Amino acid sequence: MQEKPNLTYIKELAGDDLAFEQKFIKILKDEFPVETDVYYKSIQNHEPRAAAEIVHKLKHKFNILSMEKAYAFAVKYEEELRAGRTDMYSGFSKILNTIEDYLKTI
Numbered sequence: 363m364q365e366k367p368n369l370t371y372i373k374e375l376a377g378d379d380l381a382f383e384q385k386f387i388k389i390l391k392d393e394f395p396v397e398t399d400v401y402y403k404s405i406q407n408h409e410p411r412a413a414a415e416i417v418h419k420l421k422h423k424f425n426i427l428s429m430e431k432a433y434a435f436a437v438k439y440e441e442e443l444r445a446g447r448t449d450m451y452s453g454f455s456k457i458l459n460t461i462e463d464y465l466k467t468i
Contacts, residue, residue, distance in 0.1 A: 369387070369427075390423060390427075401416040405448065410443040410447065421437060439453075
């Protein structure tokens with residue numbers, strides 16, 4: 363079964379502050395597509411180390427969306443990219459697609 367993103371962590375962090383929760387979600391929805399675009403361009407341009415920098419940023423969003431397995435995957439993938447390899451590309455793309463689809467629903 364594939365891990366699914368959720369707002370549990372954000373809701374815990376925000377408590378009863380709905381405005382804070384909505385602001386946090388807006389930031390995620392604004393930043394995520396920009397960062398994924400930069401990531402894919404880095405991969406397309408054969409710049410794995412540049413892609414690693416973006417994966418580093420993205421992995422924290424995985425934690426925010428309560429995706430611990432995806433976070434652990436991203437940690438390994440970031441190391442792989444820093445070594446100049448992209449073997450885990452397909453798995454990482456699936457995670458990005460899952461989050462992209464989820465962000466459209468919230």
